[in-house]
Amino acid sequence: MKFSIVIPTFNNLEYLKLCIKSIRKNSLFDHDIIIHNNGDVEPDKSYLERNKCIYSKTNYNAGICEGVNKGAEKASTNYIVYAHDDFYFLPGWDIAWKKEIEKLNHNLFYLSGTMVQNGQVNFDCGENINDFDEDKLLKNNDKIKYFDFQGSTWAPHIVHKETWNKVGGFSEEFFPGTGSDPDLNMKLWNAGVRIFKGVGNCKVYHFGSIVTRKKFKKDKNVITESGSKGGKIFLKKWGFSIKFFTKYYLRGCKTTKFKKIICNKYDGPLKEPNKNLSYYISLLIDKTKRLLISDEIYKNK
Numbered sequence: 001m002k003f004s005i006v007i008p009t010f011n012n013l014e015y016l017k018l019c020i021k022s023i024r025k026n027s028l029f030d031h032d033i034i035i036h037n038n039g040d041v042e043p044d045k046s047y048l049e050r051n052k053c054i055y056s057k058t059n060y061n062a063g064i065c066e067g068v069n070k071g072a073e074k075a076s077t078n079y080i081v082y083a084h085d086d087f088y089f090l091p092g093w094d095i096a097w098k099k100e101i102e103k104l105n106h107n108l109f110y111l112s113g114t115m116v117q118n119g120q121v122n123f124d125c126g127e128n129i130n131d132f133d134e135d136k137l138l139k140n141n142d143k144i145k146y147f148d149f150q151g152s153t154w155a156p157h158i159v160h161k162e163t164w165n166k167v168g169g170f171s172e173e174f175f176p177g178t179g180s181d182p183d184l185n186m187k188l189w190n191a192g193v194r195i196f197k198g199v200g201n202c203k204v205y206h207f208g209s210i211v212t213r214k215k216f217k218k219d220k221n222v223i224t225e226s227g228s229k230g231g232k233i234f235l236k237k238w239g240f241s242i243k244f245f246t247k248y249y250l251r252g253c254k255t256t257k258f259k260k261i262i263c264n265k266y267d268g269p270l271k272e273p274n275k276n277l278s279y280y281i282s283l284l285i286d287k288t289k290r291l292l293i294s295d296e297i298y299k300n301k
Contacts, residue, residue, distance in 0.1 A: 004075035008067030036071040064177030065170035088205040096201035107160035109195040118208035146200040149263035151252025154181035179230020194269040248273040
């Protein structure tokens with residue numbers, strides 16, 4: 001079972017090389033790797049051709065959303081994977097997703113993976129590429145365990161190409177990227193998807209936010225998810241916040257004040273949210289906040 005793995009990148013060549021290496025080294029199948037270069041000089045086309053990667057490019061920083069969409073246009077398989085360029089894919093990642101997909105008799109699913117180090121599992125093999133201990137990580141791969149969980153880690157994720165095209169991929173108003181993952185999940189929800197599942201055996205080592213959006217980290221409007229410009233666009237668009245959607249619809253993971261990620265074990269397809277008193281109070285608060293957001297939020301891409 002082949003996947004089309006779309007990776008947007010922006011002047012992050014050393015991490016991208018490691019990511020590509022991990023896919024080639026640790027995958028059971030010969031997947032298509034589609035790199036979208038967001039307007040910088042690296043990686044050049046010749047490097048990607050030598051590594052059998054499909055190439056997409058804009059002459060400007062298109063951000064994550066447009067970059068992934070352009071890369072996805074070149075997908076020739078039935079399954080579109082979105083990955084960051086600072087992921088290291090661990091052995092068994094693609095087998096785990098294959099098994100989950102084969103259990104289903106439909107294409108209405110959204111599967112995500114489990115992030116090691118900066119994610120669900122705390123197992124330190126280096127904070128950056130210079131002190132990354134690949135041997136330690138691979139030797140301990142079988143010992144790094146996590147359960148299947150409800151909701152989503154946003155990335156890495158896999159959806160069927162028909163479903164991706166049906167909802168139009170990522171919404172490009174969420175430039176450079178914050179807020180786009182929950183927005184995609186919301187569009188998938190409206191399209192009838194109820195299987196939002198994080199797969200414990202699909203593991204990636206995550207160096208942490210060393211991705212396309214890094215150039216925007218100094219901008220206070222795009223640093224965080226729910227409190228960002230993207231979070232405000234999500235609230236303006238859907239009438240409730242990312243936090244509300246994650247809690248009441250996806251029943252997804254939450255991050256404590258100590259940066260620990262707590263997830264609910266997967267217990268089957270999601271149902272409509274339980275509309276209790278807490279639901280309506282939270283919804284009222286979000287709708288009040290929405291009234292304070294100007295349409296100017298959509299400007300200054």
